[in-house]
Amino acid sequence: MSSRIERVSGRAIVLDGNDLDTDRIMPARFLKAITFDGLETHVFEDDRRALTANGGRHPFDDPARAGARILITGSNFGCGSSREHAPQALSRWGLQAIVAESFAEIFAGNSLMIGLVCASVSAADLERLRAAATDPTREFSLDVAGLRVTGGDVGAAVRIPDATRAALLSGAWDTTGLLLDDVAAIDRTAAVLPYVRGF
Amino acid sequence: MAQTLFEKVWDRHAVRKLPNGQTQLYIGLHLVHEVTSPQAFEALRVRGWRVHAPRRTFATLDHIMPTRFERRPFADPMAETMASALEKNCREHGIPLFDPSTGDQGIVHVIGPELGLTQPGMTIACGDSHTSTHGAFGALAFGIGTSQVRDVLASQTLAMSPLNVRRVDVRGRLGTGVYAKDLILAIIGRLGIHGGTGFAYEYAGETIERLSMEERMTLCNMSIEGGARIGYVNPDRTTFEYLRGRRFAPGSDGDAAAFARACAWWQDLASDPDASWADRVQLEAAEIAPMVTWGINPGQSVGVDSRVPHAAEAAGLAEALEFMGFTGGQAIAGTPIDVAFVGSCTNGRLSDLREAARIVAGQKVSPRVRALVVPGSQAVAAAAEREGLDEVFRQAGFDWRTAGCSMCLAMNADRLQGREICASTSNRNFKGRQGSPTGRTLLMSPAMVAAAAIAGEVVDVRTWVRETDVVAN
Numbered sequence: 001m002s003s004r005i006e007r008v009s010g011r012a013i014v015l016d017g018n019d020l021d022t023d024r025i026m027p028a029r030f031l032k033a034i035t036f037d038g039l040e041t042h043v044f045e046d047d048r049r050a051l052t053a054n055g056g057r058h059p060f061d062d063p064a065r066a067g068a069r070i071l072i073t074g075s076n077f078g079c080g081s082s083r084e085h086a087p088q089a090l091s092r093w094g095l096q097a098i099v100a101e102s103f104a105e106i107f108a109g110n111s112l113m114i115g116l117v118c119a120s121v122s123a124a125d126l127e128r129l130r131a132a133a134t135d136p137t138r139e140f141s142l143d144v145a146g147l148r149v150t151g152g153d154v155g156a157a158v159r160i161p162d163a164t165r166a167a168l169l170s171g172a173w174d175t176t177g178l179l180l181d182d183v184a185a186i187d188r189t190a191a192v193l194p195y196v197r198g199f
Numbered sequence: 200m201a202q203t204l205f206e207k208v209w210d211r212h213a214v215r216k217l218p219n220g221q222t223q224l225y226i227g228l229h230l231v232h233e234v235t236s237p238q239a240f241e242a243l244r245v246r247g248w249r250v251h252a253p254r255r256t257f258a259t260l261d262h263i264m265p266t267r268f269e270r271r272p273f274a275d276p277m278a279e280t281m282a283s284a285l286e287k288n289c290r291e292h293g294i295p296l297f298d299p300s301t302g303d304q305g306i307v308h309v310i311g312p313e314l315g316l317t318q319p320g321m322t323i324a325c326g327d328s329h330t331s332t333h334g335a336f337g338a339l340a341f342g343i344g345t346s347q348v349r350d351v352l353a354s355q356t357l358a359m360s361p362l363n364v365r366r367v368d369v370r371g372r373l374g375t376g377v378y379a380k381d382l383i384l385a386i387i388g389r390l391g392i393h394g395g396t397g398f399a400y401e402y403a404g405e406t407i408e409r410l411s412m413e414e415r416m417t418l419c420n421m422s423i424e425g426g427a428r429i430g431y432v433n434p435d436r437t438t439f440e441y442l443r444g445r446r447f448a449p450g451s452d453g454d455a456a457a458f459a460r461a462c463a464w465w466q467d468l469a470s471d472p473d474a475s476w477a478d479r480v481q482l483e484a485a486e487i488a489p490m491v492t493w494g495i496n497p498g499q500s501v502g503v504d505s506r507v508p509h510a511a512e513a514a515g516l517a518e519a520l521e522f523m524g525f526t527g528g529q530a531i532a533g534t535p536i537d538v539a540f541v542g543s544c545t546n547g548r549l550s551d552l553r554e555a556a557r558i559v560a561g562q563k564v565s566p567r568v569r570a571l572v573v574p575g576s577q578a579v580a581a582a583a584e585r586e587g588l589d590e591v592f593r594q595a596g597f598d599w600r601t602a603g604c605s606m607c608l609a610m611n612a613d614r615l616q617g618r619e620i621c622a623s624t625s626n627r628n629f630k631g632r633q634g635s636p637t638g639r640t641l642l643m644s645p646a647m648v649a650a651a652a653i654a655g656e657v658v659d660v661r662t663w664v665r666e667t668d669v670v671a672n
Contacts, residue, residue: 018515019392019496023629027636028608032263032277034237034284046636076393079426079496080629081608082328083235084344105396105428106328110344163360166219174346176246179223179354182215186251186356189214189225195318196227196255199449199461 002174008097008117008142010069012133013059021080026089039085040092064136071098072129078107087111097142099149101126112164112173117144125156144168201471203364204433205399208339208468212322214356221358227321229351230307231258233285235326239349240288250292252355257316258289259297261306262610264603266573305576305602308332308544313578315445319434319465324351329544331422334431335415336438337468341428362429363477365398369406371484376661379414380546380644384490384500387425392498395427401470402432406484412441413550420545421626424497433469489660491531492628492642494519503659506530522630523639532657538621539570539652541645543607546624547575551645552583556591558649558663564596565655571598573605609634622651
């Protein structure tokens with residue numbers, strides 16, 4: 001059984017934009033590996049390089065944001081490829097939660113499997129949280145049980161699907177052990193499927 | 200009680216309710232490839248677990264495969280490491296591996312169907328988002344991440360929550376020069392790239408019923424680009440005839456009674472006419488033009504006879520226009536291209552190559568264009584070569600390559616350089632997707648890519664095909 005996740009606290013990092021796909025988060029060339037080790041150094045690598053080349057600075061290159069625990073970003077975060085390398089890289093970078101207007105489904109599922117909390121907020125609340133996070137030293141707190149995120153004097157309700165929330169709170173988000181609790185039930189289900197049994 | 204196919208298949212695979220309210224769902228077919236599996240096998244090794252159902256698990260090499268013939272070891276040491284790891288893992292756990300020596304190697308979503316592994320009524324999982332392809336058969340097929348690959352290896356099950364079903368009805372006939380690729384791009388354009396979140400898409404209606412299995416695969420393949428993790432078509436006679444006699448299909452040993460029993464079971468799984476769908480939308484096939492993406496996600500597309508939008512029309516468009524180098528309001532036709540890519544799990548099957556070959560036959564690729572055809576599997580390549588399609592492509596100036604994912608995501612040597620712009624039959628036009636961080640992708644049908652390769656720019660393929668040439672419609 002993995003650890004219970006009831007609350008995530010820490011500083012925030014803000015990333016503007018919607019539909020940030022997993023190719024952006026982790027370009028495919030970094031998938032050429034047989035472990036997830038070191039992925040955190042490549043998170044958003046092409047976006048970071050492009051911004052630096054243009055004289056700008058990506059939030060993930062801002063020293064004031066190093067050590068941030070909560071990412072605040074737009075809608076449909078993590079769309080596209082099912083590569084778990086994307087949430088793995090964000091988690092290994094140090095993030096423990098992502099607060100966004102919405103998430104792509106596979107990304108949210110992959111995040112749960114590694115205990116990275118994905119919480120949705122309304123567009124209006126997202127703007128208030130973004131504003132609160134312009135101060136890089138501000139402490140934020142995401143209460144998984146209470147479904148609320150706060151930062152300074154800004155507080156907002158968050159949505160986490162019931163099953164996801166239950167898994168986080170009980171520590172059952174690392175599922176393999178749970179799935180192996182009743183192997184006989186698995187085999188019973190398979191045995192009556194005609195394509196398993198034989199037509 | 201009347202049910203959708205989704206509900207029927209889900210119920211038959213539900214093992215038990217989990218404490219958090221999710222369902223433990225049995226997975227009937229687990230497809231494995233080299234990119235998203237090594238960490239999962241390692242997790243099993245660390246915990247001392249075995250693969251629960253190696254006979255329901257099949258592997259191939261696709262993402263990292265070089266598409267110019269290479270002896271082992273591969274020139275790219277990381278590609279070699281990944282291939283070797285998969286070979287070792289499959290050996291240790293007794294999992295069949297369709298490597299190039301078998302003649303069955305290819306993109307996982309091409310070989311599953313062509314070997315008859317993919318069947319109606321199955322639950323199918325693979326560490327790849329385009330697993331939705333297999334929904335063409337009336338299976339519940341969806342992409343998973345590596346931790347879930349570990350779960351399926353260890354238990355042949357997943358912890359899942361059910362999806363709602365949105366029925367997407369398509370009426371009428373697709374026009375000449377308009378294909379399944381154009382249809383799915385139009386659907387995504389209409390419903391949005393996250394419109395499908397929380398839904399399985401059930402594609403239905405007379406247009407869908409008339410599609411071949413390969414066209415249905417193209418359609419279901421890109422469901423995930425609309426946010427729907429699952430897309431499916433109810434099984435029918437077209438499905439059954441496709442499967443008849445395939446190696447892993449029921450009755451392939453000549454047992455006609457077994458095949459008939461399978462067809463009866465499959466037929467029963469189709470959505471009941473009075474089932475209730477959480478949502479229904481309808482499209483008119485005749486209104487769809489050949490589609491071209493102009494932006495940085497698959498929802499940003501227009502008909503080839505249309506203009507790209509202005510930045511002010513919606514949030515986020517400015518970034519896409521700037522990256523692509525387009526000016527709002529300009530016509531998409533006439534956009535010069537540098538590269539033409541025919542292949543991928545979306546459009547790398549025999550019928551796709553035939554449609555492209557029909558356009559390029561007797562023509563020459565524009566001197567400013569680098570063009571390549573990458574068959575989706577060794578079997579597709581062999582069938583195409585038997586028909587002489589390889590020669591048609593070569594004589595036109597295309598490279599004829601060996602099977603793999605290739606320039607869809609550029610994990611091998613096939614990639615864009617700098618800001619090159621590629622007319623591509625693949626499924627994603629995300630920034631950097633084709634291997635160059637500044638490279639640009641225009642998604643379109645194989646016929647449209649073929650025409651663009653010849654013209655050196657985006658052209659309307661409808662002016663290139665005569666009615667009588669088009670058999671698909």
